[in-house]
Amino acid sequence: MIAQTPATPYYAVIFTSLRTEGDNGYNDMAVEMARLAAEQDGFLGVESARDELGITVSYWETLEAIKNWKANTRHLLAQQKGRAEWYTHYKVRICKVERDYEF
Amino acid sequence: MIAQTPATPYYAVIFTSLRTEGDNGYNDMAVEMARLAAEQDGFLGVESARDELGITVSYWETLEAIKNWKANTRHLLAQQKGRAEWYTHYKVRICKVERDYEF
Numbered sequence: 001m002i003a004q005t006p007a008t009p010y011y012a013v014i015f016t017s018l019r020t021e022g023d024n025g026y027n028d029m030a031v032e033m034a035r036l037a038a039e040q041d042g043f044l045g046v047e048s049a050r051d052e053l054g055i056t057v058s059y060w061e062t063l064e065a066i067k068n069w070k071a072n073t074r075h076l077l078a079q080q081k082g083r084a085e086w087y088t089h090y091k092v093r094i095c096k097v098e099r100d101y102e103f
Numbered sequence: 104m105i106a107q108t109p110a111t112p113y114y115a116v117i118f119t120s121l122r123t124e125g126d127n128g129y130n131d132m133a134v135e136m137a138r139l140a141a142e143q144d145g146f147l148g149v150e151s152a153r154d155e156l157g158i159t160v161s162y163w164e165t166l167e168a169i170k171n172w173k174a175n176t177r178h179l180l181a182q183q184k185g186r187a188e189w190y191t192h193y194k195v196r197i198c199k200v201e202r203d204y205e206f
Contacts, residue, residue: 001156002119002194012117012198014160016105016150047119049152053104057117057158083206091105091205095115095198102194103186 002102003045003059010044010097011060016053017082017090026086029078040069059097066094105205106148108162113147113200116169120157120185120193129189132181143172162200169197 019026037043037058042065048056060066069075082090122129140146140161145168151159163169172178185193 002121002192005196012115012196014115014117014200016160018105047156047158049154049156049158051152051154053150053152055150055152055158055160057119057160087206089105089206091203093108093115093200093203095200097117097196097198099197100195103190103192 001047003047003057005044005059005097005100008097008099011063011066012095012097013058013060013066014093014095015056015058015090016093017056018052018088019050019054020086020088024085025081029081029086033075033078036072036074037069040072041065043069063094104150106150106160106162108147108200108203111200111202114163114166114169115198115200116161116163117196117198118157118159118161118193119196120159121155121191122153122157123189123191127188128184132184132189136178136181139175139177140172143175144168146172166197 034046037046042061044059044061046056046058060069137149140149145164147162147164149159149161163172
């Protein structure tokens with residue numbers, strides 16, 4: 001569940017969100033987006049947790065891979081529905097992972 | 104709860120972890136570390152969520168601020184106890200946040 005990422009540098013997208021009440025089709029789309037993201041060129045892994053706040057961090061080889069995923073047709077629909085139905089607020093941060101270590 | 108961070112660039116530390124069973128003093132220390140981190144020079148904010156996986160992302164002005172926090176005496180003790188008692192596995196990723204946007 002902790003993503004097995006390659007040697008740095010690589011890229012991370014930190015997606016932090018607050019959900020609306022109720023499911024409204026969210027879980028089905030989340031499963032689809034996780035599957036679809038994993039099929040994209042340059043995808044390296046994903047980590048996700050939610051209690052009050054939701055945090056999903058996806059890891060990518062390049063900024064180009066992140067840009068392509070953002071522009072994916074099915075993902076664009078999910079983003080639109082996210083703003084219309086699923087999230088009251090979210091923030092996306094595009095990062096370069098410069099160093100990592102683990103235990 | 105979504106951190107109000109300044110204009111990019113700034114830095115993020117993504118801490119992803121898997122916990123051992125039981126509390127073992129973890130929650131008290133987590134509260135103390137959150138309070139102490141917020142007092143450090145260069146601290147910008149923190150976001151945290153846990154279900155099976157725990158993800159805590161802290162935001163900082165500079166790499167120097169991250170280095171100073173890592174070397175904080177009380178935080179060093181927490182890191183040591185983390186490896187001995189609280190975590191089965193964790194990964195730390197030091198990132199430069201290059202771009203962000205929100206809804």
